[in-house]
Amino acid sequence: MEPATGGAGPARGADLLIAIVGVLKSGAAYMPLDEGLTAERRQWLLADSGAKLSVDAAWLATPGTWPEENPAVAGDAESVAYLMYTSGSTGEPKGVLAPHRGITRLVCGNRYAAFQATTASPGRPIRPSTPAPWKSGRAGAWRSLVAIDKDTLLSAEALGARLQRDRITILWLTAGLFQRHARGLGAALSGLRYLMVGGDVVDPRVAAQVRRDNPPAHLLNCYGPTETTTFATTHEIGAEAETAASLPIGKPIGNTRIYILDGDGQLAPLGVAGELYIGGAGWRAAT
Template sequence: VAIPHRAVVRLVHDADFVRLGAGERILRLSPLAFDASTLELWGALLTGATLEVHPAGLPTPSELGDFLLEREVTVAWLTAGLFRLVEEFAPDSFAGLRQLLSGGDVVPHDHAARVLRRHPGLVVTNGYGPTENTTFTTTYSVSDPEEVDGPLPIGTPLPGTRVYVLDERGRRVPPGAVGELYAAGEGLALGYLDDEAETARAFGHFSPEVGERLYHTGDVVRIDTRGRLRFLGRRDD
C-alpha cells in the first residue's frame, strides 16, 4: 500500500484523538509491516514526544506491563487481542498511561470498562481504519466507565478525513440505516504498488452523490443517534 507523506502528516499533526508532543512517552511495539507503527513512529518523531522502543519479540502481558511502568509510557497502542490479555493477566500495567488506544479487531467493551474503573483518568480510544486510509479512519474515546454500556462505537472521522455510508447503488443512507463505509480525504493511499487492477477496484468514484475519490472499505456500518459510526461486520462475512 503506497502511503503519501500528506497522509502521515494528517494522522499525527493536530491530532484530536490522542495527546502527542513534548512530555508524552509513546510505546513502540508494532512490527514495521503493521500500519500501527506509522502512528507510533511518526506520532513521536513529528511532535517532539519520546519514543520508548520495546525489544523485539512479542512480550507476555506481565513483561509488557513491566516495560510500560519502567519506561513511564503515557500513550500506548495495543491490538484488541493484546489489550484483552494484558487487562486479564496484568491489569496494573496501565497504571501510568494517560491514553490507551486499541483496535485491529473488535475492542472488548467489558475489558475497557474494567480498565477505566481501575485507572481513573485514563482515556481508552477505539481506533478503526484500514491501512488504505493510513492507520485510523475514525476513533471513539471514552474515560467514564459508565458510558461503556455495550460494544464501543468506531466513532467519528479524523480531521482531514470524510466518511460516507452508502447503499448498493452508491447513494447515502440516512442515520440508523445500514450501509457500507467509504472513506475519502487526505489519508487515502495512492493505491497498491504495481497493482493497477486492484487499485481500480478499491479506489475510485463509486457514488453519484459524492464527487471525490473514495476507498471502499467493505465494512458494514450504521450511524447511531449521536452521529457515531457503529461497526456491524464485513460485507463478505
C-alpha cells in the first residue's frame, strides 16, 4: 500500500475540495499542510512523506493546462486516502496512511449518527477545526459541505452567524475550539442535529452548560488517536455531564473493535483497569 503523489495547498474553500477530490480520483493520496506551519516544519513533512506533487493556489490558477476528460476512479477500499501525522507527544511525529475503508466507516453504518441526507433533512455538515476538514466527504453520504475560512472559524460570533445562515445541521469541533466558543455560539448550537467534539479531553462543565442553555439534538464526545482514522468511539453526552469529573469515551463505532487488556495481554474482567487496544477498519499503524 504505497502513497503515490500528495499535497493539497489551497486555502479552505472550493479549490481545496476540488484538489482533494482530484487527488483521490487519480488513485493517489493527499497530505494536508496547514498554512500556519513554519517553512522548516513544512520542509520536514514534505521530505518525510515523500510527496512528489504540491497542489497550490498558483497551480489551480492555470485551468488551461488541465485534462478535460473525466478519468475513471482508481483504487479501492484498501487504498490510501490521505497521510496524517501524529502530534508527536510521545516523541517524533509519525505518519499514518489512512485507508478509504477507514473513512467510509465514519459515515456509513457508523452506529452513532444518521448522516445520510434525506429530502426532509438535507444535512449540511461542517468540520472546520481540522487541517483536512473534508476527508470524510469521500464516503459520498454528505448532502452538502460548507467551507469556513480561518477568520470566521476563530470568531464565535461570526461562526455562529454562519451556522444559522447556512442552516448547518452537523458540526465537528475539536475540544479546544468547542470549549472556547461554547458560550459565544449560543443559540446557533440548538439548531444542530449533531454536535461532535473531540481530539482532546472535553470539559464536562462546558458540555453541561451547552445541554442546559442551547442543546443540539445530539451532543457526542468522540475519541480516537490519529491511527484510527479520526475517531474510534463515541459517547452521547447526557445528564452525567452535570456531576462527572470526566466524560466517558463511549462505545466503538461501526467496523471498529475495542479491547481492554491486562498486563499479560488478556481481556480484563469487567470493572478492572487495563490498557485500551483498538482494531478494525479504521486502524492503520503509524510509520
